[in-house]
Amino acid sequence: MTRIFDEPATFADDALDGFTAANRRYVARVDGGVVRSTEMDEGQVALVIGGGSGHYPAFAGLVGQGLAAGSACGNMFASPAAGQVYRVARAANNGGGVLLSYGNYAGDVLHFDQAQLRLNAEGIETRTVVVTDDIASAPIDQLEKRRGIAGDLTVFKVAGAAAEAGLSLDEVERLAQKTNYRTRSLGVAFDGCTLPGAKEPLFTVEPGHMSLGLGIHGEPGISDHPMPTATELAELLVSTLLKDKPDDAGTRVVPIVNGLGTVKYDELFLLYGRIESLLTAEGLEIVEPECGELVTSLDMAGVSLTLLWLDEEIGTHWAAPADTPAFRKGNVAARAHRDVEQLAAAAEAPVEPPTAAAAALSSAAVTLLESVRAVVIEHEEELGRLDAVAGDGDHGIGMRRGVDAAAAAAAASAAADAGVDRVLVVAGEAWAEKAGGTSGALWGSGIIAVGHALGNRDAYTAAEAHAAAVAFQRAIVGLGKAEAGDKTMVDALLPYVEAYTSSHTGGASVTENLSNAAAAATTAADETAALSPRKGRARPLAEKSVGHADPGAISFALIAEAVARTYQELITTKENSHE
Numbered sequence: 001m002t003r004i005f006d007e008p009a010t011f012a013d014d015a016l017d018g019f020t021a022a023n024r025r026y027v028a029r030v031d032g033g034v035v036r037s038t039e040m041d042e043g044q045v046a047l048v049i050g051g052g053s054g055h056y057p058a059f060a061g062l063v064g065q066g067l068a069a070g071s072a073c074g075n076m077f078a079s080p081a082a083g084q085v086y087r088v089a090r091a092a093n094n095g096g097g098v099l100l101s102y103g104n105y106a107g108d109v110l111h112f113d114q115a116q117l118r119l120n121a122e123g124i125e126t127r128t129v130v131v132t133d134d135i136a137s138a139p140i141d142q143l144e145k146r147r148g149i150a151g152d153l154t155v156f157k158v159a160g161a162a163a164e165a166g167l168s169l170d171e172v173e174r175l176a177q178k179t180n181y182r183t184r185s186l187g188v189a190f191d192g193c194t195l196p197g198a199k200e201p202l203f204t205v206e207p208g209h210m211s212l213g214l215g216i217h218g219e220p221g222i223s224d225h226p227m228p229t230a231t232e233l234a235e236l237l238v239s240t241l242l243k244d245k246p247d248d249a250g251t252r253v254v255p256i257v258n259g260l261g262t263v264k265y266d267e268l269f270l271l272y273g274r275i276e277s278l279l280t281a282e283g284l285e286i287v288e289p290e291c292g293e294l295v296t297s298l299d300m301a302g303v304s305l306t307l308l309w310l311d312e313e314i315g316t317h318w319a320a321p322a323d324t325p326a327f328r329k330g331n332v333a334a335r336a337h338r339d340v341e342q343l344a345a346a347a348e349a350p351v352e353p354p355t356a357a358a359a360a361l362s363s364a365a366v367t368l369l370e371s372v373r374a375v376v377i378e379h380e381e382e383l384g385r386l387d388a389v390a391g392d393g394d395h396g397i398g399m400r401r402g403v404d405a406a407a408a409a410a411a412a413s414a415a416a417d418a419g420v421d422r423v424l425v426v427a428g429e430a431w432a433e434k435a436g437g438t439s440g441a442l443w444g445s446g447i448i449a450v451g452h453a454l455g456n457r458d459a460y461t462a463a464e465a466h467a468a469a470v471a472f473q474r475a476i477v478g479l480g481k482a483e484a485g486d487k488t489m490v491d492a493l494l495p496y497v498e499a500y501t502s503s504h505t506g507g508a509s510v511t512e513n514l515s516n517a518a519a520a521a522t523t524a525a526d527e528t529a530a531l532s533p534r535k536g537r538a539r540p541l542a543e544k545s546v547g548h549a550d551p552g553a554i555s556f557a558l559i560a561e562a563v564a565r566t567y568q569e570l571i572t573t574k575e576n577s578h579e
Contacts, residue, residue, distance in 0.1 A: 001194045001299060008197025012053035012075045019060055023325040026064040028340040030091045030347045032084030034060050035070040037343075038335040045163040045172045046070065046092040047099050049156050050085060051108055052077040054193075055216060058152055058295040059102075061326030065335065067160035068324075069094070072112075076195055076298075077217040079107035081433035082114035082444060087347035089119055089126065097125035097169035101155055101176060103148025104130040105217070110441035113479050114432065117445065121452055125169060129176040131155050133185040133306065135244045136213025136222050143181070149216050150258040150295040151183040154308040154318070157327070161320035179314055182249070184241050187304030188233065189214040189221055193261060193297050212236075214304075216260070216297045230267075234274035237305040242282065249309040253284050254318060257291040260302040268292065268303065275305060288319055294327075354419030357458035362414035362423045364570055366407070369427055371566035373407045375558050376400055387551040395439065395551040402435025402443055424451025439552060442476050442489065449475035466504045466513070473497045487533040487545065489552035496521035496560055511571055514564035518557070525549055525557035 005011045020029040027034040033050060040046070049059050050072030059071040070092030074080035080088075089098045100116060102108045112128060119126040132143055133151025159176040167175070189211045192201035203219075205211050210228070211221030228236065257272040259265070272291040279286060287310055295304075310318065321330030354362075376383075376399045384396035409430035413423045425448050432444025453471035454460060473493055482490040499520035503513040528550040 002196040005196050008195070011196040012073065015053065016060065016073050019056075019325070026323070026325050027060065028338070028343050030070075030088060030344050032080060032087040032347070033071045033073040034063055035088060035091045035343055036063050036065070036068070037337050037340065038065060039338055040069065040094045041166060042094065043096040044069075044094050044166065045096040045099055045169050046089065046094055047101065047156065047160045047163050047172070048072065048085070048089045048092050049101050049152070050074070050080050050088070050112075051102050051105075052079060052217065054195075054298045055295050057293065057326030062153070062156055062160075062324050064322065064324030065332050066164045066320060066322030066324075066329070067327060068156055069160075069163070079105065079111045081429075082111040082118070082441060083429040083433050085112050085115035086118050086429075089115060090124070091343045091347040093124050093346075096163075097127070099159060099163070099169065099172050099176065100126060100128045101152075101159060102130060103152055103216075104132045104145075105147060107437070107441075110438060110479060111432070114441050114445040114448075117475065117478065118448060127169060127173045129155065129159070129173060129180060131180055131183075133180065133183045134213075134215075135184050135186050135241065137215070140244055147215060149185050149187060150256060150304045150306045151180070151185045151308075153256065153290070153294050153327075154183045154254070154306065155179045157322065158314055158317040160322065161317035164320070165317070175313065175317065179308065182246050182309040182311075182314065183306060184244050184246075184309075185304055185306040186212075186237055186240055187214045187216075187221075187258075187260065187302055188212050188237075189260065189300055189302035190227070190263075191301040193300035195298070211302075214260075214297075214300075214302055216295060216300075230270055231274050233303075234271055234278055238275055238278045238282075241305060241307050245307070246309055248311075250311060251284050252287050252310040252315065253279060254287050254306075254308040254310060255279060255289045256294065256306040256308070257289075258295055258304045258306065259293045260300040260304065261293070261296045262299050262301045263303050265292065271303060287315060288329075354417070354422075354456040355458055358419045358456040359414075359417045361420050361457075361460075362410075362418060365420050365423045365427075366410045366414045367570060368563055368566055369403070369407045369410045371562045372559050373403045375562040376403045376555070379555070379558055383551050383555055386548060386554060389545060389548045394437070395555065398435045398437050398439050399443075399555055402431040402440050405430035405434035406444075406447065419456030420454050421451045421456045424448065424454070427451075438480070439489075439555075442480050445475045445479050446472040462504060462510050462513070465510045466500065469497055469500050469517070485531060485534070487528050487531040487550045487553075489550070489556045491528050491531065491550065492521040492525040492553035492556045492560075495524040496556070511564075511568050514560075514567055518560040518564040521553075521557040521560045525553035528553045 028037040046069035048070045052074045070088040072080035072085040072088045116126045131148030132146035134149045137147045138145035158179040162172045192203040194201045213222035321332045323332040380396040387395035406427040410427040428444040428447035449471040450468045453468040482488040496517045500517035503516040
């Protein structure tokens, strides 16, 4: 149980501020997380890692020479928002491109991918390698579906060393992928963890038992077993991992015994001794092992074993020096500190000042967002009830949180004379950060894409409006990876853009294009009632979902109708003012 805090809601930020104060030799605080405070070589690849807080020393504790250039830090066990990842990556970037790496969890994937899209759009070449080391989370023939646990360390360490050595983004990405493939982990829990301010743990384990195959976000294991002796536990972990080793494993291995929060170091050392004996008996060569707290889960009582199977090049980078707050290896020559204020300034993208005419159009963007807000508020409860059929019922609440934040951010930006691009970008960032979840990431990404597509102009053509609609679709589909028939928002979005394109190609006005597209989206959204979900939280309850329209598709259609109506009103008002 966490006992030292002021407000549970600010625990993660408060802890990160304190961490930074205690480690200024290594890190500097920026909006969204921390970045390395020491100089990097010009053109060096920036490894940016991250995830939810509560896992120290992952992730902020691994920022420094020879390892990560920055870490995006989300709330407790929650993915950092796309805006956080984006700002940390911008501050960490040193001209050689950015490699994003993190554990394979749906929320992290959505938000890091959204940040990657934005970084690439701004000319900062960005790649991603997700960590998939947990053998309990998916079978060996579905490696890409496995989640990331303590194997994060091996991927981060090798990629960070490769970046420090001056290798190209292509090579750093390749080595990270290779290390991920050659890393396997398995964990056990003896009891659950408790979030700050909570009265009960996220899960419990029956006394005298352990849970096998735990996650690191408070997820229980896949099966419970009687509590073994240290020797029996070592045999279970080693034998299970050896059955799952990569095809080209070889005989050189790095064992990592990781404590998850409350298991004492003496116990970890005892367990490591048993594990090393078993690995040696299998004819394996032990190389530079680690034993300690490396990826924790607040106060979870548990341990995990990771095996990294080395080849020559991975071995070289694993052994390379590193100097971070929580992980040190070898001797690192001290480097000068960078200007912290300059790092913080680099986190924000430069803003192109708009002309007076362009800034005046921002009020129209704010009006359109206010119409979106009004329709979401009107249908909030309805969307929640629809989502509760086969989901968790929070779609209406999430949409309301997102659009409230987006409308407020847009209004403030427009009041500061920002152009349409900036108004929509800050609105999208606010939507994603405040709404959270899948819909927050998708809507935030889509609105940002529209802002970039429109840019800051004194006026917009029908072709530019069409390009914005296409950009919205590409952002949503590219980020969410949904297809027609999956029973998602995409089932209304694709017909919307198809109808818009057909109407635009036929020479219709923007007003007519919006109206025709909205009608197509409404029809398509209603037709999702006949579909069985293939993605998202509704998928396990597919039978219950049939006969009910998808809430994401319905909310998109409602918004499309509101935008069409409001745009018509804006055009009518403008025309009347010129009479």
